[in-house]
Amino acid sequence: MIVIENAYVATVSGDEYESGHVAIDGNRIASVGPGPAPDSPGPRIDGSGCLATPGLVNTHHHLYQWLTRGLVQDGTLFEWLTTLYPVWARIDAESVHAAAAANLGWLALSGCTTSTDHHYVFPREGGDLLEAEITAAAEIGVRFHPCRGSMDLGRSQGGLPPDEVVEDRDQILAATEAAIDRWHDPSFDAMTRIAVAPCSPFSVTGDLMRESAALARRKGVRLHTHLAETLDEEEFCREQFGLTPAEYVEDLGWLGDDVWLAHCVHLNDDAIKRFADTGTGVAHCPTSNGRLGAGSARVRELLDAAVPVGMGVDGSASNEANRLAAELQAALLVARLRGGPSALTARESLRLATLGGARCLGRDAELGSLEPGKLADIAVWRVDGLGAAGGVDPVWTFAFSGGALPLELLIVNGEVVVEHGELVTADAGALARNVAAASERVLA
Ligand code: ZN
Numbered sequence: 001m002i003v004i005e006n007a008y009v010a011t012v013s014g015d016e017y018e019s020g021h022v023a024i025d026g027n028r029i030a031s032v033g034p035g036p037a038p039d040s041p042g043p044r045i046d047g048s049g050c051l052a053t054p055g056l057v058n059t060h061h062h063l064y065q066w067l068t069r070g071l072v073q074d075g076t077l078f079e080w081l082t083t084l085y086p087v088w089a090r091i092d093a094e095s096v097h098a099a100a101a102a103n104l105g106w107l108a109l110s111g112c113t114t115s116t117d118h119h120y121v122f123p124r125e126g127g128d129l130l131e132a133e134i135t136a137a138a139e140i141g142v143r144f145h146p147c148r149g150s151m152d153l154g155r156s157q158g159g160l161p162p163d164e165v166v167e168d169r170d171q172i173l174a175a176t177e178a179a180i181d182r183w184h185d186p187s188f189d190a191m192t193r194i195a196v197a198p199c200s201p202f203s204v205t206g207d208l209m210r211e212s213a214a215l216a217r218r219k220g221v222r223l224h225t226h227l228a229e230t231l232d233e234e235e236f237c238r239e240q241f242g243l244t245p246a247e248y249v250e251d252l253g254w255l256g257d258d259v260w261l262a263h264c265v266h267l268n269d270d271a272i273k274r275f276a277d278t279g280t281g282v283a284h285c286p287t288s289n290g291r292l293g294a295g296s297a298r299v300r301e302l303l304d305a306a307v308p309v310g311m312g313v314d315g316s317a318s319n320e321a322n323r324l325a326a327e328l329q330a331a332l333l334v335a336r337l338r339g340g341p342s343a344l345t346a347r348e349s350l351r352l353a354t355l356g357g358a359r360c361l362g363r364d365a366e367l368g369s370l371e372p373g374k375l376a377d378i379a380v381w382r383v384d385g386l387g388a389a390g391g392v393d394p395v396w397t398f399a400f401s402g403g404a405l406p407l408e409l410l411i412v413n414g415e416v417v418v419e420h421g422e423l424v425t426a427d428a429g430a431l432a433r434n435v436a437a438a439s440e441r442v443l444a
Helices: 063-068 076-086 092-107 129-140 171-183 205-220 229-240 245-251 269-278 284-292 299-304 324-339 346-360 394-399 430-444
Strands: 004-008 016-025 028-034 044-046 050-054 056-058 112-119 143-150 195-198 224-227 259-263 281-284 309-311 378-382 409-410 414-420
Touching: 004 195, 016 414, 028 143, 028 245, 044 269, 050 346, 056 309, 056 346, 063 076, 063 092, 063 112, 063 129, 063 143, 063 409, 063 430, 092 129, 092 409, 092 414, 092 430, 112 129, 112 224, 129 143, 129 171, 171 195, 171 205, 195 205, 205 224, 224 245, 224 284, 229 245, 245 269, 259 378, 269 409, 281 346, 299 309, 299 324, 309 324, 309 346, 324 346, 324 394, 346 394
Parallel strands: 004 044, 004 050, 056 112, 112 143, 143 195, 195 224, 224 259, 259 281, 281 309
Antiparallel strands: 004 016, 016 028, 050 378, 378 409, 409 414
């Protein structure tokens, strides 16, 4: 039994305790409440001067993109993609492992206990890239939801990516099914779950979208893709299909409570209603949307319509900072620039990054809030140091900190992953050296 006490506890399920405790038994939360924990054997951690929150959930990412940061600094999404696709054709299992380990280590240091990854570039001679990143996640010790991505619409067929980075449709579906059979764990405390994730309307055929949905539903796994990220995409869909991106994916069977979609910046009122009616989730990625000048998602309207919304850093090469805790502030600023100072509260932002994300992943019964019986995924932040001291509301201070508060402790599935701001599961210096060397090889 590990006990954290004397901390400000934000459960996200409704209650906050100014001086409370969280007790962990094995990989589950045993009790949460005000005052000290009941007497128990095992270590007791003094959380004085700290804020305890649920571990943060990252609902959209491309870990391999750590290899290609800082490129196409001032381009649109389509300009950025067309420059990077040929570079990404050079990734392999070794470089993907280095990128995933560095990226997940860095994410853990910003409070992330569960991360997705949307991997959609599989060079023919690249080796087993999914295995490479799943191995990296196990080494760092975070809960991992790799989404087996894919592209089958090359430039010669009217798509955006060059033909050499797309795969054959039957091969994609067979590899995706094999990945589910090998890695997907449906159990309550699963550390690995697979989702089916064709890349985007402009890099994937409608047939692959339809067949991917059928495969996911036959296997009982979730569906993920990019949608309505930019006006260029909207124009592409209107020209090619005579539909908005949301109408297009609905036609393909892609709205439902087993689907969550990245970005969803350009949704009209009708699309928001359809998302709400079907329970379709949204991964909100405010920093990436800002970096690429893609637009600002209608988060207030999505939340008012009761659409499930989680937070995502998006790929490392379109986020650049890759700090999940920083997305809380980004979401607040984007929402308030759109809709004024009441457009999103600090507590709503924390909820997006925790319970909202867990709901997008179909795991809100297991993750996303500090409640007895849920999995012990917990972040403990220092709010008494320089930069935070004197703040009157720890949740507000954290949400607006830009991810800068020191992470005192990160527990995933009952195991310590970060302590006193340092990774305990891996050597951060070695992760950095490995990813720098891998990046140099890929960019050579
Ligand atoms: Zn993305």
